[in-house]
Amino acid sequence: MSKIGERELGRLLEEAEIVTAEKYEELLAKQKESQKDIEQILSEEGLITPDELGLLTSMQQEVSFVGLGEYKIEPRVLKLIPVEKARELHVMPIGIFNDVLVVAVADPTDDRLIDDLKAKVGMPIDPVQADPAEIEEFISLNYKTGGDIEKEVSHIAMTLTSEAKKQRMGGGEDLAADSPIARTVDMLVVQAANDKASDIHIEPQEDRLRIRYRIDGILHEVMSLPLDVHPPLVSRMKIMAGMNIADRRRPQDGQFSIEADGKQVDVRAATTDTVHGEKMVLRLLDKSVALLSLTELGFLPHDLQRFEKLLHAPHGMILLSGPTGSGKTTTLYSALGQLNRDERNIMTIEDPVEYHFNDISQIQTNVQAGMTFAGGLKALMRLDPDVILVGEIRDDETAGIAIQAALTGHLVLSSIHANDAVGVVYRLMDLKVEPFLIASSLLGVVAQRMVRRVCTHCKKAMPAPPAEREIYEKELKEKRKEFFYGKGCSICANTGYRGRTGVHELLTVTEEMRRLILSNANSTEIKAQAVKDGMVPMWRNAMLKVKQGTTTPYEALRNVASISDI
Numbered sequence: 001m002s003k004i005g006e007r008e009l010g011r012l013l014e015e016a017e018i019v020t021a022e023k024y025e026e027l028l029a030k031q032k033e034s035q036k037d038i039e040q041i042l043s044e045e046g047l048i049t050p051d052e053l054g055l056l057t058s059m060q061q062e063v064s065f066v067g068l069g070e071y072k073i074e075p076r077v078l079k080l081i082p083v084e085k086a087r088e089l090h091v092m093p094i095g096i097f098n099d100v101l102v103v104a105v106a107d108p109t110d111d112r113l114i115d116d117l118k119a120k121v122g123m124p125i126d127p128v129q130a131d132p133a134e135i136e137e138f139i140s141l142n143y144k145t146g147g148d149i150e151k152e153v154s155h156i157a158m159t160l161t162s163e164a165k166k167q168r169m170g171g172g173e174d175l176a177a178d179s180p181i182a183r184t185v186d187m188l189v190v191q192a193a194n195d196k197a198s199d200i201h202i203e204p205q206e207d208r209l210r211i212r213y214r215i216d217g218i219l220h221e222v223m224s225l226p227l228d229v230h231p232p233l234v235s236r237m238k239i240m241a242g243m244n245i246a247d248r249r250r251p252q253d254g255q256f257s258i259e260a261d262g263k264q265v266d267v268r269a270a271t272t273d274t275v276h277g278e279k280m281v282l283r284l285l286d287k288s289v290a291l292l293s294l295t296e297l298g299f300l301p302h303d304l305q306r307f308e309k310l311l312h313a314p315h316g317m318i319l320l321s322g323p324t325g326s327g328k329t330t331t332l333y334s335a336l337g338q339l340n341r342d343e344r345n346i347m348t349i350e351d352p353v354e355y356h357f358n359d360i361s362q363i364q365t366n367v368q369a370g371m372t373f374a375g376g377l378k379a380l381m382r383l384d385p386d387v388i389l390v391g392e393i394r395d396d397e398t399a400g401i402a403i404q405a406a407l408t409g410h411l412v413l414s415s416i417h418a419n420d421a422v423g424v425v426y427r428l429m430d431l432k433v434e435p436f437l438i439a440s441s442l443l444g445v446v447a448q449r450m451v452r453r454v455c456t457h458c459k460k461a462m463p464a465p466p467a468e469r470e471i472y473e474k475e476l477k478e479k480r481k482e483f484f485y486g487k488g489c490s491i492c493a494n495t496g497y498r499g500r501t502g503v504h505e506l507l508t509v510t511e512e513m514r515r516l517i518l519s520n521a522n523s524t525e526i527k528a529q530a531v532k533d534g535m536v537p538m539w540r541n542a543m544l545k546v547k548q549g550t551t552t553p554y555e556a557l558r559n560v561a562s563i564s565d566i
Helices: 006-015 021-034 038-044 050-061 083-089 111-121 132-142 146-162 164-168 180-194 227-240 301-311 328-339 373-381 396-407 421-430 435-441 466-476 511-518 523-532 538-548 553-559
Strands: 091-097 100-105 125-129 197-204 209-215 218-225 252-260 263-274 277-286 316-321 346-350 361-364 387-390 411-416 442-454 459-463 482-486 497-508
Touching (some): 006 021, 021 038, 083 091, 083 132, 091 132, 100 111, 111 125, 180 252, 180 263, 180 277, 197 227, 218 227, 227 252, 227 277, 301 442, 316 328, 316 396, 316 421, 328 346, 328 411, 328 442, 346 373, 361 373, 373 387, 387 396, 396 411, 421 442, 421 497, 421 523, 435 442, 442 482, 442 538, 442 553, 466 538, 497 538, 497 553, 511 523, 538 553
Parallel strands (some): 346 361, 346 387, 387 411
Antiparallel strands (some): 091 100, 197 277, 209 218, 263 277, 459 482
């Protein structure tokens, strides 16, 4: 251990009555067997959190332990320790007080580290202890590439000025891998990955080039660049994505990969022509992000138990519904992660393959080669699968083949576009699937949306606006004057939100539900039966998450509410 010896830590934990000496010996044995840090073992056992452990050891070492979320870092402070040095040493400068630089470190007793920092910045250092994971997160959040991009853009501007004549003739862009424009593209993607953005929007306006990141489902403008930068920037990304740079009128799409701070990020690119020039949107798929378990997706305990029961079925079809960006693929992948066993042959047909599994055969659609969802599904049926994942049911043919697969001994998982769980039944009918086939094959439907989580670093109970109190009271029949909101901090970029969670409704096909489907019952009757069978409607699910303090009424209104709900 770097901060404190294992035996000394055991003594501290015993004095704090957190563990007994015998229990600590068991934990040490487990730690040696698993090759994990003792801090990680303690956290996994639920005995002490990293923050609590840091506070305990900092008290013993008589140094301050800080939570970094409360600090707003000034640019002049960040300039004292470059991002490369901060990452190398795992340190985060916080502020300057009385001509002393306060720096967050994992181990304040490391004299060699402190001396190195003093020599680097040329001023006294006051080390304070912080959670190592929070230090890394804070480095990514606070060291922005905006200034570096501006330097590269100035180089581009000089090149454009010196080669203006060539530019007017349609050439002259320096698109080499080590050019300023290439470095600008790399910085845009790296910063977006660090900010946990899902998309980058590159939008030419009348007098500027607007760059926006979509973070937690919301678009944020991050910088504004000169319009002259637009043609070479888009051309560089089109080359990387395998597009035709000469064709600027027709929509195109492609993909490329880039390394962002040691992580591999796959990028899907799409362009279209606008009145001010080509707009490009980049979708980021971070391959280093761990696959979420079902318990981390936001299911209520009651719904989680019912969904896991569906996954234990030997055959039938389970469908996920919701709009684009509602987390359907994440839920499907989490379900596959639970189903992945040596005794099962699991195969998928996807567009695109967003996450690679070990021991699962995954197929990427290729329309030009004739590999559509329907064609791929036909091929999978001849390869002795137990579980089949179809990325999306888009047409009559795919729907029909998926139904047949479910009826012939396979467990089929897929997504489909519908507004709610009940709507999936009627969407299948629109795709010419007979009611008796739906009743025979469909096991259940999960409809879902995503809402932003209240930032846990600045979360506080605050008075709620009357409109938010009203919708909450209408649904849950209880009065509240306050809800949990985020005040805004550096961790959440002053938005009050950090991360997202799912809001679900789960319809299971019971015997009574089958009878209603066979009799062509209307949606009101089917929804009433679904609720009777245990379905918690999506709007109520959202209000229960408001009650827990997970999200806010505003977020529920923005993402979940229908006219009937309000």
